[in-house]
Amino acid sequence: MxxxxxxxxxxxxxxxxxxxxxxxxxxxxxxxxxxxxxxxxxxxxxxxxxxxxxxxxxxxxxxxxxxxxxxxxxxxxxxxxxxxxxxxxxxxxxxxxxxxxxxxxxxxxxxxxxxxxxxxxxxxxxxxxxxxDAISDAVMIDRKDYALLVATNKYDNWNDLVNPIYDAESIAEELRTVYGFEVEILKDAEQNEVMTKLREYAQRKYKPQDQLFIFFAGHGIYDEVFGEGFLVAKNSIKNDVSKNTYISHNRIRNNINNIPCEHIFLAMDVCFGGTFDPVLASNRATVYEDIDDQAYLVKKLSKKTRKYLTSGGKEYVSDGIRGSHSPFAKSMLEALKTKGGPDRILILDEIKLYMERLQTTPRFGGFAEDEKGSDFVFVAK
The missing domain is CATH 2.60.40.10 (Immunoglobulins)
Structure with missing residues (x-):
């Protein structure tokens, strides 16, 4: 003792x-x-x-x-x-x-x-x-799930895209109506607007079991000299050698990690998205244990989560045909529409099963302060 x-x-x-x-x-x-x-x-x-x-x-x-x-x-x-x-x-x-x-x-x-x-x-x-008994009461009634979706169709210096905003709006509707997320969409945003919005989310107060889903859709590039990937904002300059008008993956990784929400899941439907993590993670989330749903939720919401899912590795990915979603967004929506099956809890491993059918294999892993065995859960209403 x-x-x-x-x-x-x-x-x-x-x-x-x-x-x-x-x-x-x-x-x-x-x-x-x-x-x-x-x-x-x-x-x-x-x-x-x-x-x-x-x-x-x-x-x-x-x-x-x-x-x-x-x-x-x-x-x-x-x-x-x-x-x-x-x-x-x-x-x-x-x-x-x-x-x-x-x-x-x-x-x-x-x-x-x-x-x-x-x-x-x-x-x-x-x-x-x-x-x-304590565990059965531990999923807080007032916990909240948030989603920030950043999508860009129109560019000042790059070719316009047809599906990012449509994809974001469709995913947002599913999150809002089926899973009860509080959703915000940032459309055709300039670099400063994107970073200001992330700063806004970093200044919010979160409860221990709150979750934050962040989604980026649009152009992405990889710079061989810097050895790093970048998100392309609406006002990014195409021949910007220093990449000062772009949003580096390193900056995104650090800023999102510092948001004071314990459970964050980042999805990026952009070219070269797999370069988000300098070492592509190979660890898989813990499989669904045979325990009570409530106890399972408590277990997952007790571990700090920093997970990412990107629409490919070090390569270009398809924007899709106008009005029919990008391949990545289509697979994401198919997973969300399952509502997680009979238990109505959709976990990242289940989403990955839908993503593995894509021609360009998405990358999944943890970053920064992610804890072993952590997960991000979508709980259908």
């Missing part, structure tokens, strides 16, 4: 990440450099477990020597303290926490509190629901 009961730790100001408490009567505290807490597992703020014994991993770093680092487990956010554990400070500047702890059924509030020798205090927490 982990727990050693100790005296009260006092009042700590709590927030979603690295909350801090400073005593302004102490002049040294006001200018102190605060410790930094980084969770390794559980990675996301709210998670679930069928087992009462779980592992927690985190690191604490500080430029000022650490005075104390304590793990506190409580019954819920404001509930009774179950137990505490003071860490041994072998290294007062870099501490690794790696513990196996016993938690009770229901909600457990696991908090790490770090104080340096100048009195600066930070805390960070994770909430873990335990037991099948």
């Amino acid at each position: 982990l727990f050693i009961t100790t005296a009260s730790l006092g009042q700590i100001v709590k927030d979603k990440s690295n909350a801090m408490l400073l005593d302004f009567s102490n002049e040294n505290q006001i200018s102190t450099s605060l410790p930094v807490i980084e969770w390794i597992y559980p990675r996301v703020e709210y998670t679930n477990s069928q087992e009462n014994r779980i592992m927690i991993e985190a690191s604490v770093s500080s430029s000022i020597p650490l005075k104390t680092v304590t793990v506190v487990i409580s019954k819920g956010e404001n509930g009774k303290t179950i137990g505490t554990k003071a860490a041994e400070l072998d290294d007062k500047f870099n501490l690794k926490i790696d513990l196996s702890i016993f938690v009770i059924d229901g909600e457990n509030w696991i908090e790490i509190i770090a104080e340096n020798e100048e009195g600066g205090i930070v805390s960070d927490h994770r909430s873990v629901r335990v037991g099948m």
